[in-house]
Amino acid sequence: MNAPAAAVRAGAPRTVLEITVHNHPGVMVHVCSLFSRRAYNVEGILCMPIGDGTLSRIWLLVNEDRRLEQLEKQLRKLEDVRAVQRHGATHEVFVRLEEFFR
Amino acid sequence: MRITGAQLTVRLLERHGIRCVAGIPGGAILPIYDALSQSRAIRHVLARHEQGAGFIAHGMARATGRPAVCLASSGPGVTNLVTAVADAKLDSIPLIAITGQVPRALIGTDAFQEVDAYGLGISITKHNYLVGSARELLEVIPRAFEIAAEGRPGPVWIDIPKDVQNEAIEIDELPWPAARQQEATPLDEAALDAAAALINAAERPVLYLGGGVIHSLGAAALARRLAETASIPTTMTLMALGAIPADHPLSLGMLGMHGARYTNLTMEECDLLVAVGARFDDRATGKAAEFCPRAKIIHIDIDPSELSKIKQADVAIAADVGRALAALLPRIQRQPRSAWRARVVALKQEFPLAMPGADDPRTHYGIIRAVASCLDESAIITTDVGQHQMWAAQAYPVSRPRQWLTSGGLGTMGFGLPAAIGAALAEPERTVVCFTGDGSLLMNIQELATAADEELNVKVVVLDNNSLGLVHQQQELFYGKRFFASCYRAPTDFVAVARGFGVAALDLDRVADPLAALEEALAAPGPCLVRVSIAVHEKVFPMVAPGAANREMIGGLL
Numbered sequence: 001m002n003a004p005a006a007a008v009r010a011g012a013p014r015t016v017l018e019i020t021v022h023n024h025p026g027v028m029v030h031v032c033s034l035f036s037r038r039a040y041n042v043e044g045i046l047c048m049p050i051g052d053g054t055l056s057r058i059w060l061l062v063n064e065d066r067r068l069e070q071l072e073k074q075l076r077k078l079e080d081v082r083a084v085q086r087h088g089a090t091h092e093v094f095v096r097l098e099e100f101f102r
Numbered sequence: 103m104r105i106t107g108a109q110l111t112v113r114l115l116e117r118h119g120i121r122c123v124a125g126i127p128g129g130a131i132l133p134i135y136d137a138l139s140q141s142r143a144i145r146h147v148l149a150r151h152e153q154g155a156g157f158i159a160h161g162m163a164r165a166t167g168r169p170a171v172c173l174a175s176s177g178p179g180v181t182n183l184v185t186a187v188a189d190a191k192l193d194s195i196p197l198i199a200i201t202g203q204v205p206r207a208l209i210g211t212d213a214f215q216e217v218d219a220y221g222l223g224i225s226i227t228k229h230n231y232l233v234g235s236a237r238e239l240l241e242v243i244p245r246a247f248e249i250a251a252e253g254r255p256g257p258v259w260i261d262i263p264k265d266v267q268n269e270a271i272e273i274d275e276l277p278w279p280a281a282r283q284q285e286a287t288p289l290d291e292a293a294l295d296a297a298a299a300l301i302n303a304a305e306r307p308v309l310y311l312g313g314g315v316i317h318s319l320g321a322a323a324l325a326r327r328l329a330e331t332a333s334i335p336t337t338m339t340l341m342a343l344g345a346i347p348a349d350h351p352l353s354l355g356m357l358g359m360h361g362a363r364y365t366n367l368t369m370e371e372c373d374l375l376v377a378v379g380a381r382f383d384d385r386a387t388g389k390a391a392e393f394c395p396r397a398k399i400i401h402i403d404i405d406p407s408e409l410s411k412i413k414q415a416d417v418a419i420a421a422d423v424g425r426a427l428a429a430l431l432p433r434i435q436r437q438p439r440s441a442w443r444a445r446v447v448a449l450k451q452e453f454p455l456a457m458p459g460a461d462d463p464r465t466h467y468g469i470i471r472a473v474a475s476c477l478d479e480s481a482i483i484t485t486d487v488g489q490h491q492m493w494a495a496q497a498y499p500v501s502r503p504r505q506w507l508t509s510g511g512l513g514t515m516g517f518g519l520p521a522a523i524g525a526a527l528a529e530p531e532r533t534v535v536c537f538t539g540d541g542s543l544l545m546n547i548q549e550l551a552t553a554a555d556e557e558l559n560v561k562v563v564v565l566d567n568n569s570l571g572l573v574h575q576q577q578e579l580f581y582g583k584r585f586f587a588s589c590y591r592a593p594t595d596f597v598a599v600a601r602g603f604g605v606a607a608l609d610l611d612r613v614a615d616p617l618a619a620l621e622e623a624l625a626a627p628g629p630c631l632v633r634v635s636i637a638v639h640e641k642v643f644p645m646v647a648p649g650a651a652n653r654e655m656i657g658g659l660l
Contacts (some may be wrong), residue, residue, distance in 0.1 A: 026220060026232065033224050073407035079229040079249060 013064035014043065014089035017072075022080040023049050023056040031058060031081070035076050040067060044094050055082065061094045103274075107236035108133035108267040109140075110276075111200065114243040115144045118279050122527050124149050124158035129177025131202030133174075133267035137244050145372050147527060147556060150548035154520040156186020158547070159197055161524020164507045165482060167319065169196040169250045170524070176202050177215030180222065180261075180461050185514055188226040190257035192511025193341060194317060196250035197257040199223075203232070203385060205265040211485040213269040227401040228256030236269040244277055254405040255317055277346065289421055289429050295337060297376075297400045297417045298433035301332055304374035306442045308394075310357070310386075311332045313341030313510065314403060315503075321424035322346065322503045326377055328427055333439040334376065335446045337365055339386050340495055341510040342379070347501035354446070355455065357387035359646045360492040363453035363659070366644075366652040368446050369394050377401045379423040382412035383511070388652035402426045415492020456660050457497055466490070466565060466636050468586065470497040473535055473563060478620045482507065482525045482534045486518035486542030489571035492642040494537045516545030523549060525556040533559055533624065540566045540594060550603035553629040559630045562600075568593045575641050589638065600631035610634040 021027045028047060035042050044061030062068065068086075075084045105113070111134055115123070124147045127135040138146055149155035152174040153285045169510050174183050179312030180201050182320040182374035190197035204213040217284070223230035229249050231242050239262070290583075302305060311328050315321045322345040327334045329352045337354040346353055354365045369375075375397040380386070387393040390412050392595040401408075401415035402423050409418040419426050463472035470493055483498055485508040491508060500506040507525060509517035522536035544563055567574075574588040600607035610632060613619040623630050644658030 004459060026224075029221065030224055037225055070411060077405070077407060 010101070015062055015064050015068060015092060016087040016089060016091040017060040017062060017075075018085040018087060019058040019060065019075060019081060020050075020083040021056050021058055022082070023053055024080070027056065027080045028058070030078055031060075031075065034071060034078075038067060038071070040071065041066060043046075044099070045095065059093050103157045104270055104272055106133065106137070106268055106270045107233075107239055107262065108137040110236060110239050110271075110273075111243065111262065111267070112137040112141050112144065112291045113276055114143060115171060117276055118244070118247045119168070120144055122147060122162060123171045123173055124155040124524065125173025126152050126155055126175065126179060127173075128177075128179050128202065128215070130176035130204055130264045131173060131179070131200075131267070133264060134200070134202065134262070140379045145228045146482050147372065147523075147552065149520070150551050151627075153185050153516065154180035154546050154549040154552065156183050156197070157189070157517050157520035158524040158527070158549075158552070159199075159512075160186060160190060160195055160517070161484065161507060161521035161526075162528040163190075163195050163197055163524075164502055164521065165525040165528045167317065167504065169198050169247055170528075171198045171200060174199070174201050175215065176204055176219070177217050179215075180217050180219040184226065185444040185512070186221060187223065187257045187259060189509055189512040189514050189517065191226050191228065192315060193509065195257065196255040198246055198250055199257060199259045199260070201261050202267070203261045203263040206234075206263045207265070209263065214344065217598055217623070219259065224259070225257040226257070227259045231261065232261040233260060233262045233266050236266055236271045239266075240273065240277055244279055248280055254314075268429065289426065290419055293417055293419045294426070294429055295434065297402075297419065298430060298641065300374055300398055300417060301334075301376065302435045302437075305439075306372045307332070307334045307374040307376060308354070308369060308372040308397075309336040309378045310339075310375055310376065310380050311336060311342040311345045312339045312380025315342050315345045316379075318379065318404070318422050318424040321379065321427060324424055324427035324431065326350070328431060328434060331431065331436050332434050333437060333443055335368060335443070337361070337369065337382065339380055339510070340508060343495060343498040343506045344388060348499040349501070356495050358388065358652065359648075360496065360642050360644065361652070362455035363644050363655055364446070364449040364455075365451060366646070366655060367449050369393065369443070370396075370653050375399045377403075377415075378427065379403060380416045381408045384648075387412065388650055392651035392653070430455070454660065455496055456658050460497065463620060464610055464634055466493050466640050467497050467562065469610070469634050470494050470537065472617055472620055473537075473624065474498055476624045477533060477535070479505065479506070480532050482522075482529065482532050483535065484508065484518045484525060484536045486536070486538040487513045488536050488539045488542055489575065489640070489642050490539045490542075490565040492572075493565075498537075515542040518542060519546050519553070519560070520549045522560045522562070523553050523556070523558055526560050527556065529561065533561065535561045535624070537563050537564060537565070539571060540564060540568055540590070541595070542568045544594065546600065550600060550605050550629070551629070554604040557628050560629060560633045562629070563625055564596050564633045565636045566596060566633050567638045567640070569638045570644065571638065571640075574638060575645075578641075579645070580647060596631060606630040608632050
């Protein structure tokens with residue numbers, strides 16, 4: 001279970017997903033279980049409330065995979081997901097965090 | 103007005119048109135049951151197992167197309183419901199499960215009969231809730247009905263802690279159900295034009311209908327018009343049987359693992375596959391890479407995540423299939439397509455569905471045909487899962503949408519009897535027949551007591567080979583005849599068991615005139631069980647081995 005960091009450093013192509021969700025307990029599980037049930041590892045997760053706190057933003061760092069398009073479609077189907085955006089691996093949100101994971 | 107969470111729940115169910123619920127009470131849901139006892143609008147049907155209650159709700163929802171509700175208590179009530187909820191997810195059934203939960207203060211303490219219903223529900227529901235306050239119910243319940251029914255239907259699970267049920271709040275008025283929103287997104291006109299161009303130009307098209315054609319109101323009639331206008335041979339998945347009548351000249355029957363030879367051979371030759379409300383399930387496609395190898399694909403589905411999931415579509419349309427078909431029809435040229443239709447007729451003559459013994463009510467195909475001969479198209483047919491299910495799918499002349507209720511995606515043994523009870527509750531004027539096997543029936547046989555309680559017009563027809571027939575068949579064909587754990591040693595006396603539940607019963611093996619006895623049993627009001635023995639060596643043919651291409655069919659030759 002602890003191999004993913006190595007996979008990331010091995011330079012597998014990565015993608016950053018920006019997901020806007022309703023802010024309540026359980027949303028993270030709904031989102032993450034879409035990945036886990038497909039044995040699709042999530043390399044990095046960030047989540048914070050935005051605005052007045054009724055919404056949250058989840059940032060996911062995932063490996064590029066041909067299943068990603070299907071996962072994006074499945075994410076959009078979730079009742080608590082308002083928006084999904086895909087960014088390149090170089091998006092600064094995780095790059096800036098790297099110093100906390102040394 | 104002052105109202106408790108429990109009363110609010112019941113009043114909101116009433117306001118959403120719920121007139122019958124199935125369930126089993128227990129400690130954590132007793133406030134809701136107490137409120138339910140005061141309802142004059144809602145009839146409660148007491149099941150004998152929560153899974154039975156779940157599938158009774160399936161029967162109501164599948165027979166009518168409207169959301170149906172089941173109730174259970176916390177803990178084992180919750181875990182017993184899991185299978186029925188998962189079944190609703192895979193077959194896109196608008197099921198609303200309401201369960202009691204331990205009081206909020208005890209959640210997470212391993213309290214008596216506490217399980218994480220919310221966590222269990224996540225991957226098997228369209229959406230689920232753990233309700234945090236009585237006031238939340240004002241939003242959660244109306245929204246649950248919307249989610250269950252809108253778009254691609256599916257199950258919604260609402261877990262309500264006992265103290266939330268008891269919490270009294272002040273409200274001005276009960277919310278009314280939200281008016282169904284019109285689909286805002288306009289249809290993709292360019293894609294419709296492209297689809298029409300492909301259909302008009304195709305020489306050997308096949309229409310491939312899935313359960314979405316049943317779910318979308320009016321879509322089956324439009325699909326039939328498309329088939330007739332453009333002379334397109336039409337196959338149906340297990341979930342779509344009845345979309346066009348089995349005896350329609352353009353019907354190819356069911357495709358896939360147990361489809362007729364001519365059906366799968368027709369798919370092999372087609373140059374255009376028009377998939378409507380179908381999801382390219384592996385039981386239908388066989389080895390997906392070799393499914394319809396010569397065909398371009400048009401794929402229409404309300405769920406965008408189904409488009410090109412298994413097979414890349416040349417034209418993909420994300421829309422309600424009824425709406426898409428209505429927009430497509432004016433663009434379709436009327437044509438006879440004589441050469442292709444003649445080819446399909448020739449294939450059907452050379453490779454028809456072989457139904458040995460179909461004239462003898464004491465054979466596997468014969469009992470299905472005999473039941474059909476006693477009934478008209480107003481009857482509802484449910485099945486369990488296994489050989490009897492496939493024989494019924496092949497041989498029963500299903501002729502209208504929602505006549506055929508079966509567990510397709512999850513393939514749940516034990517579905518048939520409670521689903522038949524639900525169908526009979528929803529449509530009491532109809533005769534409901536449940537085709538089952540001995541293995542399947544034993545998985546929810548306790549619901550015979552519910553059928554007797556409610557005096558429902560449910561006829562259980564048991565094809566009894568005292569074995570798990572489809573497992574036995576696979577062991578014979580694919581595991582070197584090493585039969586293991588597929589035959590029961592002690593035969594069950596189903597006639598005696600049924601009578602023990604207060605249900606009339608008939609053994610077709612022991613009567614002089616089986617057809618007359620069957621006719622009499624089906625015509626008598628109230629529940630009954632009809633048992634007929636089937637030889638364990640009988641097989642469902644043709645058969646495509648799991649993972650093989652559909653052209654590689656075993657058996658079923660005349």
